Amino acid sequence: MEVEIKQCPSCERVIKGKFPVDMPGPLQYGLGVQAFIINLLACQMVALKRAQALVYSIIDVVIAEATMLQFILRLHAALENWEVRATEKLLLEAVMHVDETSLRVDKTNYWIHVHSAGGIALKKLHRKRGIKAMEENDIIPRYMGKLIHDCWASYFSYSNCGHGLCGSHLLRELTFVVETNRYRWARRMKRLLQATYKRVSDCEKKCLDDREYARLLKCYRKILELGTLEMPAIPDKPAGKRGRIAKSDAHNLLERLQKHEASVLLFARDPLVPFTNNRGERDLRMSKVKQKVSGCFRSEIYAHAYCRITSYLQTMAYKGVNPMIAIQMALAGELGGE
Template identity: 60%
Template sequence: MDKKSIRAEVDRLKQDFEKLCSDGKVSTEMRTIMNSMLLIVELILAIFLEKKTRKDNKNSSLPSSQTDKDETAKSSPGSKGKGKEVSGKITNVRTKETVTIAKAETCDVCGAALDQTPCREHERRTKIDIIFEKVMNHVDAEIKECPNCTATVKGDFPEDMPGPLQYGNGLKAFAIHLIISQMVALNRVQKQISAMIGTVISEATLLKFVWRLYQALEKWEAKSIESILQAPSIHVDETSFRVDQKNHWIHVYSSGGTTLKLLHRKRGKEAMVDLNIIPRYGGVIIHDCWASYLSYDHCGHGLCGSHLLRELTFHQQPG
């Protein structure tokens, strides 16, 4: 038995039922029930037997990790790098742009003066360069002797300058970016920064930059969890992430302007229990109808509109 024979059998049953209806041997109630059942059978055939469109992350709730690679993961012809070229502009940069007028003062052919001749148009040439600028801010605190009691009084330094020498947030961010994001070795980071500012920063100081960021993020994470737990509704999801060549999962919890991403080895309820956010939450969770979320009946549930639209897209596609 294949889908063609099933379709032929369903068509035969429909013809037999229509003949019974035309002969007056079927009541109105029975006719309504059978028409509804035949409609359901038609839908089942169309969706599960005759549908050829494959589900992916654009027309279903399947995550990207369980579907074929899309266009953004494919290399362009002739390129040696992986992935498709990213389009768009980077906006978090500071650009210093100048325009200089190269005046045409004399004619190159006859030598006539062109000072009073109006300009007809311009031809532009552009040079783009990067100049690393070392910024040093010195604060000199006044030291005075009180004429009344002969006490020594010193001016107050800014709160972010607790010692004789400190480094600014821009330099710290650059060092952390090289160490964490680009995974550059510490000695190479030392040489890179030394070439830019003329000062060698010890490896211990570089690691301290990373440690202080970790401490700041730990405090932010605790505040964010409390904020999410108090929100009337939160959006939850999970996506795969490779760690040491093994598949892990990033669990996402977001509400308003707060988005929290937590890494766990598991995807399902075991991870949700360990992360301990949903078990303590009493509002409404918006998700993709995954069974692990629906297992929590102490909170409300809402289905993600994007996932519903993807499912509708799949059922609307021909073939």
């Protein structure tokens, strides 16, 4: 961008044009360049040095890595209010998917916690995985709807919301038990869940009526009773030995199906509750790809920025907004009440 200097022919006064307020210096990178670099680093998961080389090949200017990281932090700060508004919208949703996955930050293990509902995907970074992280993230403790998850015990600590378990996880575990132990109860339970899911999917109401649900419940409990009889007894703990007796995967699965009966079958009762937690897993998947493609983060602030920025871009993608446009909107302060 250039500005002109003009001299008035009458009074000989020199007048110099002014740069836009967001470009105060002699060399500035516009929102388009900043958005392109942020898109490379956050969305396309290009490593810093490769992004630097790519930008140089396009504009013939070497942009320092520190400058590129400042673009990331600028967008991170610009999205602070958006994150607050997105959190409040999440709390109003009837069903919310949650999941967590590990992330390496400065050679230390952190956890990304995702909260997905409607057209919103919100990721939070925390050093812990369990209740402490959920309390400090302050989303699940305030949520009053149905929480869909993979049976991580910490989620059941919250009675303010309902709980639905991911059917895909259960089917994978049942398949493992069938293939390794050949237990008939596991094969029957897998067939029952698959048949129920198909019945619910084909039903116009997307749920079972009272009579159908009663039959499902009776069959479900019968299979678990057979499982109790089919499974070998758990040995008594030796005298003087501390701790709990280790149980097999099949025993743990059977006990979980017995304890969380209502949560396992919630999809058949509530038309808003899906059979799987695939939405939460999809919103987390690219975080693992990020580590494989361009490595871990050197400091915590950039990991926090990555979570907030990708949350925003995933949310805008659900609305059909181009990521480059979305980034420029945020940097220019044009989000408004979005």
